[in-house]
Amino acid sequence: MTAFRTAASPQAGSIVLPAERRAELLKLAEGSASGFVAGLAASWVMDRFQDQAQGLFRPGPADGKSPGDPATVKAAERFTVLASGRGLPRKDKDEAGSAVHYLVGAMAGSLYGAVVEVKPQAARWRGAAMGLAAATLIDQLAVPLAGFARPPWKYTVGTHLYGYASHLVFGMATEALRRTLRGPIAELSGSAAEGGLETRDWAVPLLLGLANGQRTMTPAVAVSITAAATADGTAGRAGPLGILSSPWTAAALGLAALGEYYVDIRPGVPARIAPMGLAARMAAGGLVGAATARPERRLLGAAIAAGGALAGAYISYRVRQRLARTFGHDRPVGLAEDALSLAGSLALAAYAAMRRNEAAPAAPIGRMLPIA
Structure with a gap:
């Protein structure tokens, strides 16, 4: 006779994530998220510093010739050619270069935030070490090797001082903001015990x-x-949203999502900011917001997620329109948006599931196979 073990009981044969390993993954996720936000904000601080410092350092090639477009613009140009087969319109170059600048800053901050969780000494000198490393690895090595700038020896000393000073500002701003964000996040468990409002x-x-x-x-x-794959389900099997923990629900929703991906890149599809599209997004947002919230915060989670869905629909609609015009094609933009939404959603749902189950000694991370 064939039987199934339930995911609620981590018995022999299940895939178990030990509490210590789960705690490590949560620390990495929270550190990376804090670093991402800090790196994004520090990129703005770096921009403002560069606005004031250019007159002092006077960066440029040693031969006095025009350096051409900044490295960030050249990177955006290359990506546009690879993605669409056409160059970047002149009117979009400044914005595209800024987007690359902020994206690189956020990614560097995210990596830094994760590394600091494992190796706290990486935050030495209040982030100055990170800034020096970023200047050396990115400005001095990666950018010239990628063909976005001339070799380092073809620039003035002032150019190198300008680059290192800018990245020192970036590193120290990233560390200050990361530490500010990471402090409250690290205290989540204590606030949970007191019933207080947590960052999550x-x-x-x-x-x-x-x-x-x-x-x-x-x-x-x-x-x-993630609800179907964890011990008690992110939504809580006994709660009103317990149906989400069913593998059949996951399969049905997966088919619906595939259908949405297909329809999204077809011509003539109603805009997501149409009333019906907004209503569906807000309703689905309320559901997942409640499902990933602590039981006593489900109403708050539903309301915030519904509001986020409303804002996200308008923001993503405008961004996609702009990118489609830049690339000359909508389909690659739509596919990239699919990937971004899927990857981000899975990461967030997995994080919420681990947080929900962190009080348990161990939680299965995969459903069990049939046994005889």
Whole structure:
């Protein structure tokens, strides 16, 4: 006779994630998220510093010739050619270069935030070490090797001082902001015991809601998959949203999401900011916001996620329109948006599931196979 072991009981044969390993993954996720936000904000601080410092350092090639477009613009230009087969319009170059600058800053900050969780000494000199490393690895090595700038020896000393000073500002700003954000996040467990409002009570629903603004079904699929794969389900098997923990629900939502991906890149599809599209996104956002919230915060999670879905729909609609005009094609932009929404939703849902189950000694991370 064939039987199934339930995911609620981590018995022999299940895939178990030990509590210590789960705690490590949570630290990495929270450190990376804090670093991402800090790197994004520090990129703005770096921009403002460069606005004031250019007159002092006078960066430029040693031969006095025009350096051409900045490295960030050249990177955006190359990506546009690879993605669409056409160059970047002149009117879009400044914005595209800024987008690359902020993206690189956020990614560097995210990596730094994760590394500091494992190796705290990486934060030495209040982030100055990170700034020096970023200047050397990115400006002095990666950018010239990628062909976005001339070799380092073809620039003036002032150019190198300007680059290192800018990245020192970036590194120290990133560390200051990371430390500010990481402090409250590190105290989540204590605030939970006191019943206080945690960072995750608003951050996770908000981010899932923004993803819902991009795709109606994707966050629900992500939450359902992680609910079905964990010990008690992210939504809580005994709660009103326990249906999300069913593998059948995950399969049905997955098919619906695939259908949405297909329809999204077809011509003539109604805009996501049409009333029906907005209503569906907000309703789905409310569902996943409630499903990933602590039981006592479900109403708050639903409201925040629904608001995030409304904002995300308008933001993603405008961004996609602009990118489609830049690239000359909508399909690659739509596919990239699918991937972004799916990856972000899965990461957030998995984080919420681990947080929900962190009080348990161990939680299965995969459903069990049939046994004889």
